Amino acid sequence: MNSTTGFTKSASGIIKAIESGSKHLLIRRFTLFYPQKKLKFVGDGYQFDPQKGVGIAGTRGRHILFHEKCTGCQLCAITCEGIAEAIEMVKITESWKQNKKSIMPQIDYGKCVFCGLCVDACPFYALYMTNDYELAAFTKTHLIYTPAQLAVKPQYDGTVEIKIDDRGAYHG
Numbered sequence: 001m002n003s004t005t006g007f008t009k010s011a012s013g014i015i016k017a018i019e020s021g022s023k024h025l026l027i028r029r030f031t032l033f034y035p036q037k038k039l040k041f042v043g044d045g046y047q048f049d050p051q052k053g054v055g056i057a058g059t060r061g062r063h064i065l066f067h068e069k070c071t072g073c074q075l076c077a078i079t080c081e082g083i084a085e086a087i088e089m090v091k092i093t094e095s096w097k098q099n100k101k102s103i104m105p106q107i108d109y110g111k112c113v114f115c116g117l118c119v120d121a122c123p124f125y126a127l128y129m130t131n132d133y134e135l136a137a138f139t140k141t142h143l144i145y146t147p148a149q150l151a152v153k154p155q156y157d158g159t160v161e162i163k164i165d166d167r168g169a170y171h172g
């Protein structure tokens with residue numbers, strides 16, 4: 001390679017780098033100052049309709065358990081056994097006529113891989129996922145959600161809505 005060819009290649013590399021970098025000057029910033037600013041998800045989390053046999057797309061955050069629908073059939077726990085062993089069936093103090101054994105799933109988010117297969121396995125519309133993605137805890141015990149905790153509807157205090165256009169995702 002002679003010196004002229006080498007110079008041409010270097011100059012072309014520099015021009016490409018400037019071109020590529022300058023494109024990003026015009027793109028709106030995506031980084032959020034978490035936790036002061038949080039993502040605001042719209043819509044429900046992942047659900048499954050057992051009658052139609054179809055999943056309904058949504059965020060796979062932590063689950064929500066509808067106690068009035070759960071029969072304690074354990075299908076969610078049996079499904080998870082081969083995946084993460086994150087579900088344990090535990091006794092509840094409430095009594096529901098559809099749940100003769102008074103047992104419901106408890107989920108360990110230290111083990112859960114958020115695959116959603118337990119939601120698919122539930123034949124009674126009792127277990128869905130939600131948009132709640134803030135699950136960090138200081139101890140492993142705090143990652144275990146009892147049936148009572150799973151029944152609580154997440155409070156969304158997200159402040160930043162994500163928008164998507166032909167140049168990708170951005171926030172206002």
Ligand code: SF4
Pocket residue numbers: 079080083084085086087107111112113114115116117118119
């Ligand atoms: S989402 Fe997957 S890993 Fe998590 S509890 Fe359900 S089946 Fe288990």
Ligand code: SF4
Pocket residue numbers: 069070071072073074075076077104105121122123124125126127
């Ligand atoms: S959540 Fe659904 S699959 Fe799990 S025990 Fe309750 S009814 Fe059965």
